[in-house]
Amino acid sequence: MKKLILFLIAPGFMALIAGCGSTGGTAGASMEIADGVEYGETDYQLIAEANNALGMKLLNDLSDREDGNIFVSPTSLYMALAMVYNGADGVTKEEIAKVLEAEGLTAEEMNKANASLIAKLGSNSDAIELNIANSIWAKDSYRFLESFRESSQDYFNAEVEMIDVTDTASADAINEWVREETNDRIDEMVESPLPGDLAAILLNAIYFNGTWQYTFIEELTEEQPFYPADGSTAEVPLMVLEEELAYMETDQFQAVALPYGEGEMNMHVFLPAEDSSLGEFKSSLENENWSAWMTNFESRKGLVKLPKFELEYEVNLNETLQDFGMETAFDTVDLSKMFEESSGLFISEVKQKSFVNVSEEGTEAAAATSVAVLETSGSAEPPFELIVNRPFFFTITDDETGVILFMGLIENPS
Template sequence: TLAAMRATLELADLTEDESNTAYQSLIELLTGADPQVRFDIANSIWYRDIWTFSSDFLQRCRDYFEAVVQGLDFSDPGAADVINAWVKENTQGKIEEIVDKPINPLTAMFLINALYFKGTWTYEFDPEDTEEDEFTRLDGSKVPCRMMSQEADLLYLATDQFQAVDLPYGNGLFSMTILLPRSDVHINDLITGLTPESWESWISELDTHAVQLELPKIKLAYGLKMNDVLKALGIGVAFDGGQANFSRMLVEGAEYPGNLFIDKVKHKTFVQMDEEGTEAAAVTMVEMAFTSIGPSSLIMRVDRPFVFVIRERTSGALLFMGKIVEPVWEETS
């Protein structure tokens, strides 16, 4: 189980302490990189308090990941409320819940990661330049949108497959990279070609140009159960109640109702992009259970599906990545 997860995460060449220390350093770098950009990372572990778990495992999560660790009575209907309140607080209210009621009687633990990002564009869009426009969907139909517009000196790249532009936040350490496929290139084909190697190559080729940019305003929320995605990436064994081995999370000699495995992985994302900047939040929940009781101005008009990536430039860390196929602006209460 460990070998499969390390291979999928491309951590096979690092020891556990090295990978934990690297993550710890990355947290410190990202959360303090730019005083003009807010980026928060929060981790938590919530376990069913009738069972005991390895103190070494829990302490490592505290030490390296600054995780909140708390036991709860999962049979109490209020347990889900406690966890969801933590999620809401650590996403600034953008994601209100990740744990459903009632909690499965076999659920042993929730491991939750929350991200919150808020950055102001280095070059803000003027709201007076925002106009009603149209966005072309994948099927060719058109939907109305609010299109922002500006001309600025930006990092830009044009190939026969796509246009790319890099929009900096704050003092420039964080940025959003927009990848707009050419009109004859399907966005999924562009994504298929988006590998770590191609990404590094494209980023290295960005160069400063005067760019006339048109970009739709967006506000949307998205959720996904990630079991099938993670199995396809190579860690299916972790989801197999008969084969998963998470014994190092347990106390040797203690009694448990069955074998511990990953039952469910859920991910929720919120993204808002407007004239001022970008606000984004994400929560990932791993639910673990026992088996049973058991040159001139360049024009870039983003009026069709595109890819966006929010990144930190010095470390190369990718914070958020998404595919926008419709410029939804969802009103929230």
């Protein structure tokens, strides 16, 4: 099924950049930016292409590292790292800017672009539910800079909470927040209890539920052969749709746009030609080609057979982000624009969990991205073991003077 999942990544780029969504339903917070927060209506254009480029790089990197299905949210990752960028300075800020293709953007410009994106995606639609939520949880011994707290709340709609990391209720509260914002589709984002040296965790959650504009007829869904790249054959339920749709075809692939609602969002499905491969298609997946492809779709009557499936996916992105340019943040991170005192910190883990269900009625998808920041002093060295089961030397000393009162070599204590 690896072939299928890549086809479904691409629509996420366009859906989250060009679509409209409802803030209703069971997923949580409003996506309305507070009155008085200044940003331009089109500021999201500063990060739209960079968001897509990050997703394409991410997909290529992960598929090179592992076999099997992959499903990620570039927007969830981008927004989580943007919140870190908002509180970063020095080398950390430079490295995150490289990953986000935001060189030259100030933190204020990045904040305004994200606010603009959230507002743009927050338009109402009866057939599409989209929720984007952010939160920041910090150890209660730290103090946020007021400028960081205000910008996080204003531009990212972020909930900012101080927690006792030794209390198991703190981990429960974080997991409950993720469950609520993803309509129970993402579970157990953090383990309980939280690490005692946890300084902060920054979270983004995205939930999408869209009804097809043209629903697949459930009675026509039937088990049919699917041919993975390894030469095997699998039986999968293929859904059937015959409709006039946006379609394009090249020597390398066929592609179709399957609209949600009234066409505010689309799933773009790309099928490599029989004499091509998913690997060849992946090598051509870049922003310049993507932009060109999006202009070449034309309305055409046709038949689509699409697998019906459900997938859960989880990935640690530390190595990937280091390869992308965040080379030092996993050793030492400069968050001097976030905390009053921020020395001795490092990013311990960037993790994303995702879910997607594609059925005759539509598509439900969710993702959550966490950035965990730990204290260096708490994890610099692992616990030691000293098992005295062979000859040893010992002393008895006076602490104040340093004088050795006794010393001995023990060959056999029995």
